[in-house]
Amino acid sequence: MMGMDRPVHVSLSTTDMDEARSFCRKLFYGPLQVNPTGDVSGFAFSGDVVMLGPITLGEISYGSDIHVTIADLETAYHVLAPVTGTLRSRHRGTVVMADPTRAAVYRPVGDIDLEWPGSCRLLSVKVERAALERELDATLDQRIVSPLLLGASFDLIDGPGRTWASLVRLLLAELRHADGLAAQPRMASRWRDLLVSGLAMTVEHPYGEEPAGMQGPNRPRTVKRTLDAMHAEPWRPYTANDLAAIAGVGVRVLQEAFRQHVGMSPLTYLRRLRLDGVHAELSRSDPWQVSVSEVAYRWGFTHLGRFAGAYKSRYGVPPSQTLRERR
Incomplete structure (x- = not known):
C-alpha cells in the first residue's frame, strides 16, 4: 500500500x-x-x-x-x-x-x-x-x-x-x-x-497470461484448454483444426465458444497474442542486435508483408519504428 x-x-x-x-x-x-x-x-x-x-x-x-x-x-x-x-x-x-x-x-x-x-x-x-x-x-x-x-x-x-x-x-x-x-x-x-x-x-497490455479485460472466470474448459495451449507455444503454426482438436470439439463449436467468452475467434486471438509478443520484444530490444524479421519469425509470423500490415494496423506504426525507438 x-x-x-x-x-x-x-x-x-x-x-x-x-x-x-x-x-x-x-x-x-x-x-x-x-x-x-x-x-x-x-x-x-x-x-x-x-x-x-x-x-x-x-x-x-x-x-x-x-x-x-x-x-x-x-x-x-x-x-x-x-x-x-x-x-x-x-x-x-x-x-x-x-x-x-x-x-x-x-x-x-x-x-x-x-x-x-x-x-x-x-x-x-x-x-x-x-x-x-x-x-x-x-x-x-x-x-x-x-x-x-x-x-x-x-x-x-x-x-x-x-x-x-x-x-x-x-x-x-x-x-x-x-x-x-x-x-x-x-x-x-x-x-x-x-x-x-x-x-x-x-488497461490492455501484453503481460501476464491474457491481455487485461480478456479474463473470464466462467469460461468453459474447451476455451481454457485452447488458451493455455496458445499462451504456452504462441509460435506454433496452429490451424483452426489443430485448436479444435486441442479443445476436443469441432471447429464451429470452438469458434462460437470463443466469440461468446473471449470476444473473437481463436485464430484472431492467436494473432493478437503474437503481435503483442512481438511488440513487447521490439520495445525492449537493441536494434543493433536483433531484426524485425527474426523477432517476427520467433513469434510465429512467416509472411512478413502480412505481419507488417497487421502490426501497423494494431499499433499505428511499422515494427521497424518500434525497434528504433526502444521505448
Whole structure:
C-alpha cells in the first residue's frame, strides 16, 4: 500500500484563455499547449480537480473548440474519458475517437494531439508512472517493460472499464467535499490505491497470461484448454483444426465458444497474442542486435508483408519504428 495523503481540491471557472492554460499546466503538465480552433465567443473553461498522492483527477471542459498538444508526458500515464461529446486523440501514431463509450490512454512516451470540441466534457486521470508500474508489477509478479506497453483505449460501457470509470466519478465527487469519508486520509489512500490497481487491471497490455479485460472466470474448459495451449507455444503454426482438436470439439463449436467468452475467434486471438509478443520484444530490444524479421519469425509470423500490415494496423506504426525507438 502507498502512504496516506490528504486530498487537495482546486477548481476554476473562467472565460480567460490564458488563465485556463495556466490552471491546466500547473495541475497537469507544464509543456501543455492549448489553442482555440474556431469561434471563441462561447469559451467558458471549467476545471474541477483533486490531487491525491500519485493521482490527479479532474472534470474538464472548455466550452468552445480547442486544439491541445503536448510532448512526452515522461512522468505519468494518463486516461481521458469523455462524459459528453467526442474527442479525437492521436498518440504514438494511433488515432482514438474517445467518447462516453471509450477512453483514450496515454503512455509516458510519445506526442499527444487532441481535437477537443466545445461539446466535450471529460474526466482526466493522471497517474504517476512509478505508481502504475509498481502496481502492475506486483499484480503480475513478473518483471515488466518500462514504460508499460499499454493499449491506446479501453471500453467504458462493459467489463472492468465500466467499473473503473464509476470509481473515478465517485471518488472525484466525494473528494470535492471536506465532510465525507473520502476526505479522511486513511480512507482516501485506500480509494486511491483501488483506483490505481483498478486501472492496472483494466488497461490492455501484453503481460501476464491474457491481455487485461480478456479474463473470464466462467469460461468453459474447451476455451481454457485452447488458451493455455496458445499462451504456452504462441509460435506454433496452429490451424483452426489443430485448436479444435486441442479443445476436443469441432471447429464451429470452438469458434462460437470463443466469440461468446473471449470476444473473437481463436485464430484472431492467436494473432493478437503474437503481435503483442512481438511488440513487447521490439520495445525492449537493441536494434543493433536483433531484426524485425527474426523477432517476427520467433513469434510465429512467416509472411512478413502480412505481419507488417497487421502490426501497423494494431499499433499505428511499422515494427521497424518500434525497434528504433526502444521505448
